[in-house]
Amino acid sequence: MLAEGEMATLNGLQSSIVAILSACTLSVASADDSPQSSGGIEEIVVTAQRRQSSVQDAPAAISAASGVQLQEMGITEVRALDALTPSARFTTLRQQTLIYMRGIGQSLSAPNADPAIAVNVNDIYIPAEMSGSAFYDLERVEVLPGPQGTLYGRNAAGGVVNVITHRPTHDFGADGTLELGNYGLVNGTGALNLPISDTLAVRAAGNRNQHDGYFSNGAMDRATTSGRLSALYSPSDATSVYAVASYSHDGGIGLADQNIPPKGNNWYLPFDARANGIFTDASTWTSSLEVKHEFAKGNEFTYLAGFSDLDGRNKVEFLLGAVPATPAAVLGVTHSRLITQEARLAGSVGSLSWLTGLYYYDAKVNFFTNSVVAPPVHILNGPFQQDAKGYAGFGQGILTVNDRARVTVGARYSYDQKNFDGSNSRAIGDGPPTNIQPYAGDRNWDHFDWRVALDYDLSAHSLLYGSVQTGYNQGGFSTTPVAPNNPEAASFSPETVLAYTVGSKNMFFDRRAILNIEFFYYNYNDYQVSARNLITAQNQVFNAQKAEIYGADFNTEWRVTLNDKIQIDGALLHAKATELVLPVAPYANYSGNDLPYAPRITARGAYSHSWSLPNNGTLDGEASYRWIDNMWGVYNHLNGTYIQSHSFTDASLTYRPAGKKWSVALWGRNLADTFTYALVNGNAIPGPGAGGPEPPRTYGMRVTVDL
Numbered sequence: 184m185l186a187e188g189e190m191a192t193l194n195g196l197q198s199s200i201v202a203i204l205s206a207c208t209l210s211v212a213s214a215d216d217s218p219q220s221s222g223g224i225e226e227i228v229v230t231a232q233r234r235q236s237s238v239q240d241a242p243a244a245i246s247a248a249s250g251v252q253l254q255e256m257g258i259t260e261v262r263a264l265d266a267l268t269p270s271a272r273f274t275t276l277r278q279q280t281l282i283y284m285r286g287i288g289q290s291l292s293a294p295n296a297d298p299a300i301a302v303n304v305n306d307i308y309i310p311a312e313m314s315g316s317a318f319y320d321l322e323r324v325e326v327l328p329g330p331q332g333t334l335y336g337r338n339a340a341g342g343v344v345n346v347i348t349h350r351p352t353h354d355f356g357a358d359g360t361l362e363l364g365n366y367g368l369v370n371g372t373g374a375l376n377l378p379i380s381d382t383l384a385v386r387a388a389g390n391r392n393q394h395d396g397y398f399s400n401g402a403m404d405r406a407t408t409s410g411r412l413s414a415l416y417s418p419s420d421a422t423s424v425y426a427v428a429s430y431s432h433d434g435g436i437g438l439a440d441q442n443i444p445p446k447g448n449n450w451y452l453p454f455d456a457r458a459n460g461i462f463t464d465a466s467t468w469t470s471s472l473e474v475k476h477e478f479a480k481g482n483e484f485t486y487l488a489g490f491s492d493l494d495g496r497n498k499v500e501f502l503l504g505a506v507p508a509t510p511a512a513v514l515g516v517t518h519s520r521l522i523t524q525e526a527r528l529a530g531s532v533g534s535l536s537w538l539t540g541l542y543y544y545d546a547k548v549n550f551f552t553n554s555v556v557a558p559p560v561h562i563l564n565g566p567f568q569q570d571a572k573g574y575a576g577f578g579q580g581i582l583t584v585n586d587r588a589r590v591t592v593g594a595r596y597s598y599d600q601k602n603f604d605g606s607n608s609r610a611i612g613d614g615p616p617t618n619i620q621p622y623a624g625d626r627n628w629d630h631f632d633w634r635v636a637l638d639y640d641l642s643a644h645s646l647l648y649g650s651v652q653t654g655y656n657q658g659g660f661s662t663t664p665v666a667p668n669n670p671e672a673a674s675f676s677p678e679t680v681l682a683y684t685v686g687s688k689n690m691f692f693d694r695r696a697i698l699n700i701e702f703f704y705y706n707y708n709d710y711q712v713s714a715r716n717l718i719t720a721q722n723q724v725f726n727a728q729k730a731e732i733y734g735a736d737f738n739t740e741w742r743v744t745l746n747d748k749i750q751i752d753g754a755l756l757h758a759k760a761t762e763l764v765l766p767v768a769p770y771a772n773y774s775g776n777d778l779p780y781a782p783r784i785t786a787r788g789a790y791s792h793s794w795s796l797p798n799n800g801t802l803d804g805e806a807s808y809r810w811i812d813n814m815w816g817v818y819n820h821l822n823g824t825y826i827q828s829h830s831f832t833d834a835s836l837t838y839r840p841a842g843k844k845w846s847v848a849l850w851g852r853n854l855a856d857t858f859t860y861a862l863v864n865g866n867a868i869p870g871p872g873a874g875g876p877e878p879p880r881t882y883g884m885r886v887t888v889d890l
Contacts, residue, residue, distance in 0.1 A: 223694035224742055230306075231325045231345055233334050233538055233579070234529070239688050242591075242638035242648035244328055244701040244736050246271075250321040250349070254360065254887070255805065257833055257852050258324075259370060259392070261315045262861070264344070266809060266833070268326045269785040270736050270754040271342070274861045274875070277433050278465050278495070280314040281862065284328040285703065286732045286758030286781035287341030287680075294517050294548045295569045295603070296724070299341040299656045299678070299711075301331070305348060305427055307471040307489030308338070310521050310546070316431035316467045319372045319409060320388035322347045328736070329703060330654025330682045332632030333593035336542060336575050340654040340680050350425065351384035351415040352376055357890045364883020367395040385414045393435075397879055399448070400456045402439035408432050425473040430466070437463030437497050441860075443823040443872035449858045450879065454500055459512060465495035482530035489523040501868060511558070511868075517550040539578040546571040559612040564662055564721075567605040573657075574598050579634070591636040591650075600627040603660035603672050607721065622664035624672035630655050630679070644690040655679045656711065663721035673716075675724040678709045695742040705732040710760065710778075712818050715866070717768035727818070728762035730778060746793040750807075753786040760818055773819050782812035782828075799841035806834040816874065821865030823872020829859040831877075848885040856880040 226237040227247045238247050246268035248256065256266055262275040272283040281289050282300040289298040294312045302314040325345040335343050355378060362370040374388035389410040396404035411429035436456045441449065474486040495517045527540035551565025579593035604623045608616035636650035661673040686701030709726035716723045734756040741749045758781035763773040789807035796802060810830040817824040832855050837848035860874035867873030 224690070224697060224740055227323060229323070229325045229345075230347075231327045231343065233527075234536075239644075239690060239697070239699075240646070242589075242636065242646060242650075242686070242688075244684075244686060244699070246326040246738070247323055249323045253321060253324060254885075255803075255835065255837065255848075256807075257835065257850055259318070259362070261318050264324065264326065266787065266807065267324070268328065268736075269738070269752045269787055270328055270734075270756065271326060272780050275315045276438060276862075276875075277463055277497075278314075278316045278431065278467055278493070279312045281311065282341075282344065283780040284326075284342040285705070285734065285736075285754075286756060286778045287705070287707075288780060293662060294519050294550050295567065295659060295662065297338050297657055297659060299338065300344060301335050301339040301342075302344045302346070303335075304346045304469065305425075305471050306345070306473065306487055307469075307491075308521075308523055308544070309469065309489075309491055310493075310519055312495070312517065312519055313467045313469065313491050313493050316407075316409060316429075316433070316469075318346065319390035319392075320349050320374050320411065322349045329684060330652055330680050330705070332652065332654035333577055333579060333595045333634045334538075336577070336595060336597055336632075337573065337599060337630075337655065337657045340656040340678060348411065348413070348427070349374065349376075349386060349388070351386040351413055353378045353381070353384050358888060360885060360887045362883055362885045364394070364881055366397065366881065367393070368881065368883055369393050382418050383414065383416050385412070387412050396436060396456075397450055397876070398439055398441075398456075399451045400436075400439075400454060402436050402452060402456050402461065403876075403878075404435040404437075406433070406435035421477040423473075423475050425475075426471070428468075428470040430468050432467075433463055433465045433495075435463055436461050437499060438875055439500065440864075440867070440873040440875055442867060442869065443860070443863065443874055446869075449876070452500075456500065459500060461498050461500055461512065463495075463497045465493065465497070468492045479530075481536075483528075485525075485527045485529070487523070487525040487527075489521070491519075491521045493517060493519040495519075501873075511554075511556055513555075514553040515550065516552075517548070519546075519548040519550075521546045534583040535580055536583075537578070537580045540576070542573075542575040542577070544571075544573050561610040561612075563606075563608045563610060563616055565605060565607075567603070567662055569604075569660065570602045572600050587640040589638050591634065591638075593634040593652075595632045596629070597632070597655075598627065598629045599657045599677075601625070601657075601659055605660075605662055605672060607663070620664060620668060622670050622672045624660045624674050626658065626660075626674055628658055628677055630657075630677060641687075644694070646688040648687070649685040650683070652682050653680060654682065659724070661721070661723040663716060663719045663723050667719055673719075673723050675711060676709045676726050678707060678711050678726065680708075681706045697738070697740040699739075700735060700737040702735045703733060705730075707732070710763075712760075712763065714765055714771075714819065723767070725765055725767075727760045727773075728764065730759065730763075731761045732756070732758040732778070732781075734758075746795070748789075748791045750789040751787070753784070756781055756783055756785070763818065771819065776818055776820055777815050779816055779818050780814055782814040784810075784812040786810050801839045803837045803839065804835070806832070808832050816860070816863035816872075817865055819865070821872065823867065823870055824863045824865045826860055826863060829857050830855070831857055844890065845886070845888045848887075849882075850885060851880070851882040853878060853880050854882075 264273045274281045298311040328342040331339040356376040359373040370392045372390045376386045392407045409431040413427040416424040469491045472488045477483045498514045522545045525542045529538045554562040575597040577595035582590045602625045606621040608619040632653045634652035638648035656678045658677040665673045683704045688699045707730035710730040736754045738752040758778040787809040791805035794802040833852045835850040839846045863874035
């Protein structure tokens with residue numbers, strides 16, 4: 184339940200916003216509705232709701248940016264998408280991405296843990312442990328917060344991120360980007376588009392992203408090489424076949440945590456990473472196939488198949504204080520594979536447009552960790568093997584009631600099954616494992632999701648919408664038995680959510696200004712959390728009985744003149760575990776605690792100006808400031824897991840000559856050199872906490888060429 188002061192604040196805020204929207208609606212209604220090509224805000228076409236529409240016409244809080252916009256904002260990695268949507272937080276562990284949206288996300292990095300935010304590349308679901316490897320040569324990115332159970336199914340209880348790469352076209356083209364910066368940054372991307380025939384076109388793209396480590400010992404470096412080959416075959420206007428294959432390798436020393444508080448300089452670590460054999464070595468393969476055929480105008484069949492595979496090894500140091508006599512480290516090995524298939528039919532009958540489909544997935548992951556905590560003693564967690572399969576059927580209909588109102592109804596039935604085998608043991612030196620404790624589990628779940636929504640055009644450029652929908656994140660198994668020497672693996676249940684949203688999207692002044700806002704309320708049951716079981720001495724996933732989240736997102740954009748633009752985005756968030764009692768030792772009660780990575784206020788402002796030069800070229804400058812409120816990194820609020828409020832300031836200056844075939848830019852990110860943590864955990868050594876920092880101040884130059 185809301186506290187009296189919080190309710191009064193929210194009611195006052197809602198009343199103010201309603202008054203603003205009412206005034207804006209009157210302005211829009213009286214304005215000239217014909218858009219002007221000069222001075223208007225560019226709209227991006229998205230497919231986040233499985234149909235094409237502009238961002239402003241979609242009845243949802245979608246944040247989207249084109250590939251060019253991402254580059255200009257300095258978003259060259261998944262982790263930088265924080266700047267695109269105020270209520271989301273992205274953290275990358277090399278090729279893996281952990282995402283939180285509106286207080287919901289994945290706090291576990293183990294590959295058997297399912298994310299609550301789905302990442303799709305070219306409409307194909309990508310496991311979290313592979314989701315950071317495809318971020319180059321992009322057409323656009325779409326971020327859709329909130330549960331998306333009916334269209335996206337499991338692992339979308341908190342939202343969806345869609346990454347769309349450039350498709351081949353039937354025009355010859357070549358483009359490239361090269362960034363050079365401090366810390367030895369070299370980030371280069373090149374793409375070649377070849378029209379083979381009137382019906383076949385191919386595109387090849389590659390990327391090399393490398394920089395030295397931010398830490399004094401070389402850790403938190405990057406050495407990633409990626410390549411992608413795609414082909415588009417269109418034998419007729421009604422049929423197309425689109426195939427993509429990509430490979431990415433991540434190397435270097437890898438990530439490292441800093442102690443909380445740091446032992447000396449923020450970026451100093453007291454061990455020699457290379458001498459201690461710290462490394463990252465991960466290879467990711469992905470491929471997808473899309474077949475589309477239009478039977479009649481507006482009636483289309485789509486088949487999607489995806490394959491992804493990861494082979495990864497990494498070794499990380501975890502003693503963060505004074506140099507130990509014998510370093511302690513953890514070696515992790517992971518092999519993950521996923522196969523997906525989806526078939527969809529979409530069409531329309533009179534005032535009803537509809538979509539229906541079937542979905543199937545087959546996932547397998549093998550992994551283990553070898554922790555050298557007190558040499559020569561090794562603690563072995565694993566090997567673990569998890570097999571998962573699932574089926575789903577879904578459908579959605581949109582009924583146009585009249586020229587202003589539309590009603591959406593959707594449903595999805597899902598069936599998921601998991602089989603898990605694992606063991607924990609210890610070893611001394613190179614000797615064989617001892618004290619082996621094997622355990623296993625086999626469970627299945629079925630779930631029904633639904634959605635009901637209404638959107639209404641208040642005027643030609645003002646949309647009001649609301650929805651009630653459900654979502655879920657599937658259950659699974661922890662890497663521990665239910666009790667010592669018990670052959671049964673500890674399982675946890677799916678988390679479910681019932682979500683209410685109300686929002687409005689508005690454009691005024693000949694499409695030169697935007698004001699969008701969405702209010703949301705989420706009621707979660709069986710919210711998944713991790714805690715150390717003092718009886719088994721292993722981390723275990725539990726279900727928090729209830730969690731409550733509510734707040735508002737807003738974004739504004741104002742094209743003040745042809746050469747000036749102002750953007751202001753923000754989010755207000757209340758996210759708490761209303762009932763959370765751990766059922767095993769330490770039997771703690773965490774009810775009322777803030778959920779992790781849920782800052783109460785997030786705000787971003789940006790200003791850009793374009794100067795016209797005598798040679799018909801332009802000089803474009805942009806500066807942005809982003810502020811994030813205090814937050815906890817762990818639901819149990821352990822000492823050392825509190826992240827203080829912080830801010831980031833970025834800026835860029837870009838020169839484009841007449842014709843805009845090339846450009847040169849100077850850029851700087853985190854100009855104030857703010858030191859803060861992207862991901863934290865408690866019970867560190869020496870601690871009390873430890874975490875992976877956000878990057879320090881970086882700056883450089885970017886050259887782009889588009890032939």
